[in-house]
Amino acid sequence: MMHAAGSLAIVGLGPGAAEWITPEATQALAKATDIVGYGGYLDRVPCRDGQRRHASDNRQELDRARQALRLACNGRDVAVVSGGDPGVFAMAAAVFEAVESGEQPWRDLDIRVVPGISAMQAAAARLGAPLGHDFCAISLSDNLKPWEAIARRLVAAIEGDFVIAIYNPASKARPRQIHDAFALLRKRKSVTTPVAFARAVGRPDERLVVTTLGEADPDLADMSTLIVIGSSTTRLVVHGSASPWMVTPRGYGDGR
Numbered sequence: 001m002m003h004a005a006g007s008l009a010i011v012g013l014g015p016g017a018a019e020w021i022t023p024e025a026t027q028a029l030a031k032a033t034d035i036v037g038y039g040g041y042l043d044r045v046p047c048r049d050g051q052r053r054h055a056s057d058n059r060q061e062l063d064r065a066r067q068a069l070r071l072a073c074n075g076r077d078v079a080v081v082s083g084g085d086p087g088v089f090a091m092a093a094a095v096f097e098a099v100e101s102g103e104q105p106w107r108d109l110d111i112r113v114v115p116g117i118s119a120m121q122a123a124a125a126r127l128g129a130p131l132g133h134d135f136c137a138i139s140l141s142d143n144l145k146p147w148e149a150i151a152r153r154l155v156a157a158i159e160g161d162f163v164i165a166i167y168n169p170a171s172k173a174r175p176r177q178i179h180d181a182f183a184l185l186r187k188r189k190s191v192t193t194p195v196a197f198a199r200a201v202g203r204p205d206e207r208l209v210v211t212t213l214g215e216a217d218p219d220l221a222d223m224s225t226l227i228v229i230g231s232s233t234t235r236l237v238v239h240g241s242a243s244p245w246m247v248t249p250r251g252y253g254d255g256r
């Protein structure tokens with residue numbers, strides 16, 4: 001296939017800690033002539049001489065994707081950055097959506113996705129092994145989908161007895177949904193279900209709270225928090241003086 005001169009790497013920066021950025025991501029960032037992304041993520045990328053930076057608002061994903069594609073089409077080597085993994089509630093989907101609905105030459109560009117550690121993996125590593133059996137991830141943000149769809153998926157996840165990783169649980173503009181989500185969970189799951197609030201994992205202000213569904217305070221969640229809700233087999237393993245480990249066993253204990 002013919003490629004235009006430029007290229008576009010969609011790069012995951014991981015959840016925050018420098019040591020969680022992969023070598024492939026570091027190489028892609030060093031090679032880029034232009035870096036496009038939300039300002040908060042650009043601050044995490046080391047500067048190099050001659051490299052241009054294009055900061056934008058966090059909510060303008062499609063505009064940012066189109067800007068990156070235009071630059072690549074003009075022969076630039078562009079890196080568009082996302083926190084965590086770029087394929088999880090992030091820029092990779094926005095770029096491919098923009099390609100699908102955009103100009104024909106964008107389809108001939110050299111586009112690749114550079115994976116990163118997602119928040120749920122980083123949180124799970126800190127907590128023990130909460131994702132050891134079947135799990136799902138649900139974003140609570142209703143910027144891109146209606147609340148009815150979110151509520152329907154939460155109920156389906158509860159009925160399927162999945163461990164649930166909740167992304168985007170709350171923000172200043174959306175303080176109520178996490179309360180509605182907990183009300184829905186409390187109606188359908190045991191109050192003893194383990195629950196964890198993993199905030200700013202891998203950053204200096206990291207905070208972990210491990211509790212139960214009955215005791216959990218939804219106000220602990222903000223836009224830097226990932227919440228893990230256990231399944232019926234998830235348990236808390238007490239050790240030392242630290243928070244208990246949150247563990248979802250590999251099987252159901254009956255040999256299957």
Ligand SMILES: C[S@@+](CC[C@H](N)C(=O)[O-])C[C@H]1O[C@@H](n2cnc3c(N)ncnc32)[C@H](O)[C@@H]1O
Pocket residue numbers: 015016082083084085086087088089090117118119120123166167168169198199200201202203222223224225226227
């Ligand atoms: C727009 S989503 C992006 C997810 C990202 N692409 C990923 O793979 O982690 C933003 C949400 O990810 C979660 N998140 C991102 N970084 C986090 C961190 N360091 N600690 C806890 N949660 C984080 C929060 O739920 C936040 O509201």
